[in-house]
Amino acid sequence: MVDITSITSKKKYAEYFKTVMNFTNDTLGANTTASAVPQISISVNPLYVVISILVATLGAYTCFSLIQEVRYAKRVITKLIYIFLSCTSLSICSVWAMHFIGTICYSMAYTMDGKQVVVPMGFDAGLTFASAFAAWFLCLIGYAICSVQIFFPVVRKLSCCNILRIRYKSSTQTESISTDNAATSKPTVEKVQIRNSLKNVLNWVTPTVDDLICVVEGNEFKPHIIQVLFSAIFVSGGFLVMHFVGMLATKYQFVSCHLDVGVVAAACVISIVASVGAILISFHIPDGSIQVLLACVAAGLVCSMHYVGMTAGHYHYNPLEKNISRGAQLSMDQVALSVMIAAGATSFFMLLVSSMVSSKRRDMTRLNNKLKIEKEKNRLIMANVRQNVSTLNEMVDRIANEEYQTRKVMNMIYEPICVIDQSGVVIKSNTSFNNMTGMNDESNISACLLDLNDVSEVFKNNITIKSRLQTAFKGVLTVDVQCSVEDSGRSPFCIMFLKDSEGSSNLQKELSMRTACDIDNILSDPDALEKFQLFLRRESCEEPLLFLIDVKRYEKCSIPVERLNIQNEIIANYLTLGSEKQLNLPSQELQKTVKKASGGLCQVDLFSQIVTSVKLMLRPNFKRYLSEKDIV
Numbered sequence: 001m002v003d004i005t006s007i008t009s010k011k012k013y014a015e016y017f018k019t020v021m022n023f024t025n026d027t028l029g030a031n032t033t034a035s036a037v038p039q040i041s042i043s044v045n046p047l048y049v050v051i052s053i054l055v056a057t058l059g060a061y062t063c064f065s066l067i068q069e070v071r072y073a074k075r076v077i078t079k080l081i082y083i084f085l086s087c088t089s090l091s092i093c094s095v096w097a098m099h100f101i102g103t104i105c106y107s108m109a110y111t112m113d114g115k116q117v118v119v120p121m122g123f124d125a126g127l128t129f130a131s132a133f134a135a136w137f138l139c140l141i142g143y144a145i146c147s148v149q150i151f152f153p154v155v156r157k158l159s160c161c162n163i164l165r166i167r168y169k170s171s172t173q174t175e176s177i178s179t180d181n182a183a184t185s186k187p188t189v190e191k192v193q194i195r196n197s198l199k200n201v202l203n204w205v206t207p208t209v210d211d212l213i214c215v216v217e218g219n220e221f222k223p224h225i226i227q228v229l230f231s232a233i234f235v236s237g238g239f240l241v242m243h244f245v246g247m248l249a250t251k252y253q254f255v256s257c258h259l260d261v262g263v264v265a266a267a268c269v270i271s272i273v274a275s276v277g278a279i280l281i282s283f284h285i286p287d288g289s290i291q292v293l294l295a296c297v298a299a300g301l302v303c304s305m306h307y308v309g310m311t312a313g314h315y316h317y318n319p320l321e322k323n324i325s326r327g328a329q330l331s332m333d334q335v336a337l338s339v340m341i342a343a344g345a346t347s348f349f350m351l352l353v354s355s356m357v358s359s360k361r362r363d364m365t366r367l368n369n370k371l372k373i374e375k376e377k378n379r380l381i382m383a384n385v386r387q388n389v390s391t392l393n394e395m396v397d398r399i400a401n402e403e404y405q406t407r408k409v410m411n412m413i414y415e416p417i418c419v420i421d422q423s424g425v426v427i428k429s430n431t432s433f434n435n436m437t438g439m440n441d442e443s444n445i446s447a448c449l450l451d452l453n454d455v456s457e458v459f460k461n462n463i464t465i466k467s468r469l470q471t472a473f474k475g476v477l478t479v480d481v482q483c484s485v486e487d488s489g490r491s492p493f494c495i496m497f498l499k500d501s502e503g504s505s506n507l508q509k510e511l512s513m514r515t516a517c518d519i520d521n522i523l524s525d526p527d528a529l530e531k532f533q534l535f536l537r538r539e540s541c542e543e544p545l546l547f548l549i550d551v552k553r554y555e556k557c558s559i560p561v562e563r564l565n566i567q568n569e570i571i572a573n574y575l576t577l578g579s580e581k582q583l584n585l586p587s588q589e590l591q592k593t594v595k596k597a598s599g600g601l602c603q604v605d606l607f608s609q610i611v612t613s614v615k616l617m618l619r620p621n622f623k624r625y626l627s628e629k630d631i632v
Helices: 010-028 046-067 076-104 125-147 191-205 209-217 225-249 261-284 290-310 332-411 431-437 504-516 519-524 526-538 543-556 560-574 587-599 608-628
Strands: 041-044 106-112 115-118 121-124 250-252 255-259 313-317 329-331 417-420 426-429 463-470 476-487 492-500
Touching: 041 046, 046 076, 046 261, 046 290, 076 106, 076 125, 076 225, 076 290, 121 125, 121 225, 125 225, 125 261, 225 250, 225 261, 225 290, 255 261, 261 290, 417 431, 519 526, 519 543, 519 608, 526 543, 526 608, 543 560, 543 608, 587 608
Parallel strands: none
Antiparallel strands: 041 106, 106 115, 121 250, 121 329, 255 313, 417 426, 417 492, 463 476, 476 492
């Protein structure tokens, strides 16, 4: 038997055709001519074509549904089972079953003696099952390449513990962070790494909805483009091997076939495109209704590869081709029934397994939708909060501007003015009032400086009353108060214009005299300082005044080295426990002050806090000193 596929030249084909004609003349009679050689006619059953497309679509959708479970599986054996089932669904249920159903849809016939003879068709059992195994094995290798991270050995997992790991490294250390205090007392840590680490910790302490959605959606691994290409080579190779081995498994009586190389190349290109599309859909498209459409697209590509590959075969009548199959023979009806039953049963089994495990995915999808709703609510709440904060900032700026304008107008008035509430607390005051009381603006605000017999008497419009005003030294001045009450809608307040009842000159003179008797003024007056120092020496409490004198000298010094020496001298003489001039202050306050002063770098206000305490401690002595001088 001569195979027509081995004929390459026209001369050999003519010799082969002559041999066939001689055989035909001997068989059918001498009157048969070359014009009586039967021509092969091919017809297609559209029902089988539709069935093949449906089978391919069902298998592709089952494959895409099962491969999604790999993202949620935690055990390796579970992932391998899902990969095995998905490859079986794609290679056997989709491609292999579609191929043989699409092959059965072709029927051939030729006309002999005016009668149309249907060409008997059978299948080689060995090649049929070999084509199925080739498609399944190569498809399994391709999906394994995309499922295992060959090019990325470290698998990225969504773990809550990884977020809490703070990774920073000192520039003075080489490998690890030492626990020795001497080695890690002042590590120079890179600020950017610490900032990012702290940001991760803070983000996990208060997780956002986006973090929860990422955890719910599972592993988001997507294969590299190199993995996709290598996998597409194996999968497309499996499709092509299955297709052309399946064509060899199909046997026709009295018919030989040879292939068109160009059409075969086109089928190879379509197979590669279909493989790349199937892999991208499997690993990049989330589960959902869109997979139905994508499964139809993948099935269309696979069917296009099959039917384009079928058109590559050119069939010729060959009376020497008498045997349908050289091995075990399967009839067309047997193969059609077997393929349909296998495809239907396998697809039903795949869908059953997919529906059993899809409940978890549905729960996660439901939770994901709830989280997205909460995220939208939080976004709206945050937008409302930002709007309210912006409005509040505008109101604060407007109030601050109005307060500035009010204070500016009040400071332009020569007479002392203050604003009090119903309890007598000063809310606002101008510069003249501050000078009269001998206190700064901060001490006036929220301080009850008015010694009023009846505050309710003040809250009367356009009246003048006699009142007493406390000064910085607790002295009492009798003043005339012109009151003007304003109602703000929430709580009324009183604007008080203060005037000296005995004359402005006497009041200013008395205030000037009392201001001159301040401790700060005494420290700046050498004569007054000497007298006050003698007074304290008689009372055996000279150390606080000496401390204030040294601090004054420390503040006036402009040379850093000398200022540092004075600083150490003050700490040693007045702030060290057991020293001869130790201040009579609590030990905790002394230790706190020494710690702050030791870490200071010669600041001018280094001892400001303890100076305030010392002045308060000297206040009783200073009052007795003023009493002896007949000032108070």
